[in-house]
Amino acid sequence: MTRLRNALGGEVLGLIGFLILVVILFGLTAPRFLTAANFGSIAFQLPELGLLTLAMLIPIISGGLNLAIVFTANIAGLTLAWVLNTHGGVDAGVEWFVVGSLGALIVGALAGMVMGLVIAYTGAHPILVSLAMMIFLRGLGEFLTKGGDISGFPDYLRPLGHGLILGIPVPLILFAVAAFVWHILLTRTRHGFAATMIGSNIRAAAYSGIHTKRTLTLIYTLSGLMCAVAGILMVARFNSVRVGHGEALLLVTVLACFLGGVDPFGGFGRVVPVVIALIVLQALSSGLNLLGANQHLSTAVWGLFLIGVMVLRWVAAQIPKRRKG
Amino acid sequence: MRSFLRNYPTEAKLLAVLVVICAALSSASPSFLTLVNFTDLLNNNAVNVIWAVGLVVVLIAGGIDISFAVAASVVQYLCVFVFGWIGGGNWAIGFVVAGALGISLGLINAFLIHQFRIISIVVTIATFNAFFGLLMFFSSGRFLYNLPGWWSDRLILWEYETSGGTWAEIRLPVVVMVVAMFATWALIRHTTTGRQLYAFGDNPEGARRAGINIALMQAIAFGWMGLMAGIGGLMQSHITREVVPNALYGRELEVLAAVVLGGARLGGGRGSVLGCFLGVALIAVTQNGLNLMGVSPYAFKMVVGLTILIAISMSNLDFSAMTAPKRRDL
Numbered sequence: 001m002t003r004l005r006n007a008l009g010g011e012v013l014g015l016i017g018f019l020i021l022v023v024i025l026f027g028l029t030a031p032r033f034l035t036a037a038n039f040g041s042i043a044f045q046l047p048e049l050g051l052l053t054l055a056m057l058i059p060i061i062s063g064g065l066n067l068a069i070v071f072t073a074n075i076a077g078l079t080l081a082w083v084l085n086t087h088g089g090v091d092a093g094v095e096w097f098v099v100g101s102l103g104a105l106i107v108g109a110l111a112g113m114v115m116g117l118v119i120a121y122t123g124a125h126p127i128l129v130s131l132a133m134m135i136f137l138r139g140l141g142e143f144l145t146k147g148g149d150i151s152g153f154p155d156y157l158r159p160l161g162h163g164l165i166l167g168i169p170v171p172l173i174l175f176a177v178a179a180f181v182w183h184i185l186l187t188r189t190r191h192g193f194a195a196t197m198i199g200s201n202i203r204a205a206a207y208s209g210i211h212t213k214r215t216l217t218l219i220y221t222l223s224g225l226m227c228a229v230a231g232i233l234m235v236a237r238f239n240s241v242r243v244g245h246g247e248a249l250l251l252v253t254v255l256a257c258f259l260g261g262v263d264p265f266g267g268f269g270r271v272v273p274v275v276i277a278l279i280v281l282q283a284l285s286s287g288l289n290l291l292g293a294n295q296h297l298s299t300a301v302w303g304l305f306l307i308g309v310m311v312l313r314w315v316a317a318q319i320p321k322r323r324k325g
Numbered sequence: 326m327r328s329f330l331r332n333y334p335t336e337a338k339l340l341a342v343l344v345v346i347c348a349a350l351s352s353a354s355p356s357f358l359t360l361v362n363f364t365d366l367l368n369n370n371a372v373n374v375i376w377a378v379g380l381v382v383v384l385i386a387g388g389i390d391i392s393f394a395v396a397a398s399v400v401q402y403l404c405v406f407v408f409g410w411i412g413g414g415n416w417a418i419g420f421v422v423a424g425a426l427g428i429s430l431g432l433i434n435a436f437l438i439h440q441f442r443i444i445s446i447v448v449t450i451a452t453f454n455a456f457f458g459l460l461m462f463f464s465s466g467r468f469l470y471n472l473p474g475w476w477s478d479r480l481i482l483w484e485y486e487t488s489g490g491t492w493a494e495i496r497l498p499v500v501v502m503v504v505a506m507f508a509t510w511a512l513i514r515h516t517t518t519g520r521q522l523y524a525f526g527d528n529p530e531g532a533r534r535a536g537i538n539i540a541l542m543q544a545i546a547f548g549w550m551g552l553m554a555g556i557g558g559l560m561q562s563h564i565t566r567e568v569v570p571n572a573l574y575g576r577e578l579e580v581l582a583a584v585v586l587g588g589a590r591l592g593g594g595r596g597s598v599l600g601c602f603l604g605v606a607l608i609a610v611t612q613n614g615l616n617l618m619g620v621s622p623y624a625f626k627m628v629v630g631l632t633i634l635i636a637i638s639m640s641n642l643d644f645s646a647m648t649a650p651k652r653r654d655l
Contacts, residue, residue, distance in 0.1 A: 067578065124637040125591045127389075131582050132637060136630025143623040247575075251391065251450050258447050265444075293462070300458025306451040307437060314441040 011261035015276040018309075022280060026287030033287050040169070044162070046282045047175035048237065049249055049256070050275070051230035054182050055223045056253040057274055061186070062219050063199040063266025064119065064126030069227045070250045071137035072111045074243045076104040076231035078141060081150045081241045089152045097154070105228045111137060112224020116217035141243030151240035161236030171233055178229060183271040185222075195219050199266025248299075255306050256281055281305075335588030339603045342636060343610065350614040357617055360485065360493040370609045371498035372561045376580045377587070377601035378509040379553025384584060385513060386546035387526035387593025388438065388445035392453040393550055394577040396430040397558030399460050401568045404559065405469050413473050419559055427555020428548045430456070435547035439540045453577075460570050469568040476559075477566040498560040505553060510598040518545060526593025582633055583608055607636070 026033040052069050059066040083100030084092045111133065118129050163170045186192035194215040197205040206212045235241055258264060259281070260274030284305065285298035330337045351358035376393060383390045400423050407422050408414045414422070430452075437448045480497040487493055513519035525532040525542045533539050562568050585591060586607060587600030611632050612625050620628070 118634065118638055122638045125585065127591055128582065128585045128637055129634070131578055132630050132633035134578070134630070135582070135626055136634060139624065139626025139628065139630050143621065143627050146623055251453060254446075254450055255454065258450070264447055296458045296461035298458070300455045300462060303451040303454030303456075303458060306447070307443075307455070310437075310443045310447060310451075311441050314443070 011270075011273040012276060014312075015260070015273055015280060019276060019280050019283065022283050022287065026283070026290070030287055030290040032290050038286060038290065042279075042282050042286050043169045043172045044237075045286070046278060047169075047171035048230060048234060048246065049252060049282070050175045050278050051178055051226060051233060052246070052249055053253040053256045053274060053278055054178055054271070055226035055230065057182065057257055057262065057269060057271065058186070058195060058219050059126060059130075059223050060254070060257050060262050060264070061199050061266055061269040062195045062216065063202065064216075064219075065130060065254070066112075066115070066220065066223050067127065067130040067250065068111065068115065068134040068137055069223065069230075069253065070246050071134050071141060071243070072108050072224050072227035073231035073234060074141050074241065074245060075111065075137050076108040076228035077235045077241045078144065078150070078231075078243070079107045080104040080232055080235050081153070084153055085150065088154075090154055092154050094154075094156060097157070101232050104232050105225060108224040108226075108228025108231065109221050110224070112227070113217060113221040115224070116220030119220065120213040120216035138243060145241075145243055147243070149240045149242045153235065153239055157236045157239065161233065161239070171237065174229070174233060178226065179271055179275055182226075186269075186271060191215065191218060196267060196269075199263070199268070201267075252281070252299075252302065255302060259306055259309055333588065333597060333599065336597060336600045336603060338639070339587060339600065339607060339636070342639075343603060343607050346607070346610055346614065350610070350617070354614070354617040357614060360487055361489075361491050362613070362617075364493045364495055364499075366606075366609055366613055367499045367502075368494075368496050368564075370605055371496075371502035372557045372564070373576075373580055373583065373605045373609075374502045374602055375498075375505045375553050375557040375560065376576075377584045377605050378505050378598055379550040379557070380580055380584050381587075381589050381596040381598065381601050382509060382513060382522065382549045383445070383546045384589040384591065385526045385593060385596045386522045386542055387529060388543070388546060389449065389581075389591065390434065390445065390547065390550050391449040391577050391581075392430075392434065392456055393554040394573040394575070394580070395453055395457040395460065396427065396551065397554045397561065398568075398570055398573045399430060399456050400426045400555040400558040401562050402460060402464055402469070402570060404562075405472065405568055408473050408476070409471075413475075415475055419476060420556065423555040423559040424552050425555070427551040427553070427558070429551065431547040431549070431551020431554065432544060434551075435540075435543040438547070439543045457571075457574065464570045466570055468570075470566075472562065472566060472568070476563055480563075496564075498564060501556060501560055505556065506598050506602065509549070509553075512549070513598070522546060523594055526595075528594075579608070580605075586633060586636060607632070 032038060052073065055069045056066055080100040080103065083096055083103055087093070087096040115129050115133050118124060119126050160170055165173060186196070194205065194210045197208070197210055198212055198215055202212055234245060238245070256277050257269065257274055260269070260277035262269030262274065281302055284301055285295070288298045288301060289295075347358075356362060376397070380390060380393065403426050404419070404423055408419070411418070434445070434448055434452055437443055437452075438445050481494045482497060482500055484492050484494040513522060521532065521537045522542060522545065524535070525537055525539065529539065532542070558573070561573065565572070583604035584596070584601050585604070587597070587602070587604030589596030589600060608629055611629055615625055615628055616622070
């Protein structure tokens, strides 16, 4: 048991406990909760929020925040839509999808890189830099689309957003791969280690020979790249692009990170608990939905749930102190 | 003058940038440097300044508040019902009710932050979701138009007919803005509590050991923010003559950008009322200038974002904020 606890961390066990609790609670109260259809819909809804949360995760671990994620995803999706629409729209060949996706990834990475460069080389606070970038990207998107929708994409995009491979939704596979890559990046690579160290203490990291400026730039570039993946997925899922789509997810991604035990000051955070936190949030939302509540009540419950978890963590931190003293 | 430059470096740079932009705009557009345009700018941005001076107190105390704009919406909605129950009301009752409701919402944040030692960004993102979700759920997104007459009628406190036949006028929100600015300035600059807020924001542990009541500091900072959120919400409905539950969604980040642009430090211990005003003014003047020069409204935000990005890159070329991360265990 202790070995299991060490391997997974108390965070993961606690969150799994919550997940089981949520599933039992809704399983008893909402008759259609424990059905394949419901879990299928959770599996299709999760990846969009999940990819954006991954994009938020690395900046938070490095002690920052990326408030531009949703609009970076929108702009990346817009790039893909533009390439497809200028090359035949509904009849565009697969090669143009590849070109468009590459374009989207480059645009996303570029938006992230600009933020990273400003944060690393001017020392401005990440919240402010990404906020300015968010306002800029939203303005750019609204300027280009005049606030409207762009749609009319080839049919082969559908499976990417709605298809199944071996019974598993394609978006979920995409998310699982992305989460796995992020996990490896954070735990097994030099860059992931440098990002964690920067989050703990940037000055100590710099004195230990970590190229903090380059690392910071790379962190936000990777974040932008992940936003672009989310943007491409959103194009496939909704068959349209609108700037501002998914805007409400911005603060939910931060909420999911904190729920997943990521230290708000940076330095500590892992992919696995965050993924479980995402599943808990999605299960909560879907269960409430089945009980007849709307998305807004779910939003409120997510907020209250985060407060509840933070209070429980505080209580848990008090117990050993009492025993000692 | 020299002490101003030394004590308020960011504010001084911002003022210089603002003067340059204003000079450029007045030569580019004849209608920029007019009394009417000036009073319009004041009328339209008074609410943002009211929120900004509330937020700066929280930032000085080392916190951050994401929830104030939706809290203002909650206050607006509750106010409509409270005024309905008591059968009308007037401005005096309005300010007291809106202020009290705002303070209560702010104190919820302060309580969670202090009692459970959760940092403010986590708490306020949670309460942001909770306030907004509950408001949208219970209101079903309905607009309210049945505001009492005193609340929705225009109150023009000063007017002047210019030679062109247009009227320059100062409306109630501007006066409230001035009062809010003055009160905040008095609080943070001329009271012991204000000095304690700066000390607490700069070094919470040091402040605690120096005998400052930490709980009181959080309560004052978030209570003040709540007061300003409530009064700003009251003014916002006065201007638009309606209550729309999701109208203020997203405003918190705009105001935050303006306040930090004005020299308040995320992390505490620095910030001023003048900076808030200049930060809001820079964004407002940029937008106003683009409008007067006939730029497409769709491009406004793009340029505003770029302006903020350039402004912070220019004004942040010192590394004190980045190289001195503070772990705030309390």
